[in-house]
Amino acid sequence: MRVTLLGTGTSMGVPIIGCACPVCISADVRDKRLRTAALIETDGLTIAIDCGPDFRQQMLQHRVQHLDAVLFTHAHRDHTGGLDDVRAYNLWQQKPMPVYATQRVQQILKNHYDYVFVEDNKYAGAPNVELHTILNHPFTVNNRVTVTPIEALHGNDPVLGFRIHDFTYLTDASHVNSREEEKISGSKVLVLNALRQKKHWSHFNLPQALELINRLQIPKAYLTHISHQMGLHHEVESNLLPPHVRLAYDGLQITL
Numbered sequence: 001m002r003v004t005l006l007g008t009g010t011s012m013g014v015p016i017i018g019c020a021c022p023v024c025i026s027a028d029v030r031d032k033r034l035r036t037a038a039l040i041e042t043d044g045l046t047i048a049i050d051c052g053p054d055f056r057q058q059m060l061q062h063r064v065q066h067l068d069a070v071l072f073t074h075a076h077r078d079h080t081g082g083l084d085d086v087r088a089y090n091l092w093q094q095k096p097m098p099v100y101a102t103q104r105v106q107q108i109l110k111n112h113y114d115y116v117f118v119e120d121n122k123y124a125g126a127p128n129v130e131l132h133t134i135l136n137h138p139f140t141v142n143n144r145v146t147v148t149p150i151e152a153l154h155g156n157d158p159v160l161g162f163r164i165h166d167f168t169y170l171t172d173a174s175h176v177n178s179r180e181e182e183k184i185s186g187s188k189v190l191v192l193n194a195l196r197q198k199k200h201w202s203h204f205n206l207p208q209a210l211e212l213i214n215r216l217q218i219p220k221a222y223l224t225h226i227s228h229q230m231g232l233h234h235e236v237e238s239n240l241l242p243p244h245v246r247l248a249y250d251g252l253q254i255t256l
């Protein structure tokens with residue numbers, strides 16, 4: 001199984017338009033973060049987790065020539081803003097793109113992308129997606145890969161993380177209850193959101209993410225969905241993180 005972190009930045013990305021802080025003007029490529037998304041290659045399938053506004057650029061950078069499915073964590077635009085660009089895969093694969101999302105996320109997608117979901121007189125150039133409804137219950141992608149959702153709170157809204165084999169990916173979480181935490185336990189690798197050092201109402205900050213990783217005794221963890229307020233990549237890693245926790249960066253690949 002191979003995981004590629006396509007983007008590791010918070011909703012505005014890093015650098016932020018118009019910002020001249022030390023992180024936004026850093027020359028370190030690890031301080032340049034596209035919007036958060038991941039690509040999972042396992043059991044012969046290639047699956048995207050989220051499809052944000054940088055989706056096209058991410059797929060081009062990583063030369064992803066075939067995509068079997070998209071899984072959505074939640075419906076915020078920084079995770080869904082690239083849905084129109086699945087058109088390229090419709091063209092090459094000559095079929096609708098399977099999209100796995102909760103009813104709640106599907107409802108928002110239908111509002112944001114009304115032209116994709118119209119029944120009559122659909123524009124021929126619009127993307128074709130095939131919706132699969134997921135619940136907080138294990139499901140299989142294309143009848144091949146079993147995925148266990150982990151439900152968390154993102155401020156007041158539900159968000160899903162996904163466990164596939166011994167890998168768990170959870171972003172945009174600010175609270176996980178103990179029953180859901182159990183599903184993460186035993187993961188060999190966890191990718192978890194940590195927005196910045198200071199507290200935030202809808203995202204784990206650095207101390208909260210580290211506390212969860214330690215409590216669940218996760219042997220290897222990477223922090224994602226990072227804001228420019230986190231600090232410079234090399235400074236945060238060398239001063240604030242234990243060796244088994246690293247800051248994620250765009251393009252990071254993890255093999256399990």
Ligand SMILES: [Zn+2]
Binds near residue numbers: 010011036078079172
């Ligand atoms: Zn987000």
Ligand SMILES: [Zn+2]
Binds near residue numbers: 016021023024228
């Ligand atoms: Zn900045």
Ligand SMILES: [Zn+2]
Binds near residue numbers: 074076154172
């Ligand atoms: Zn969000």
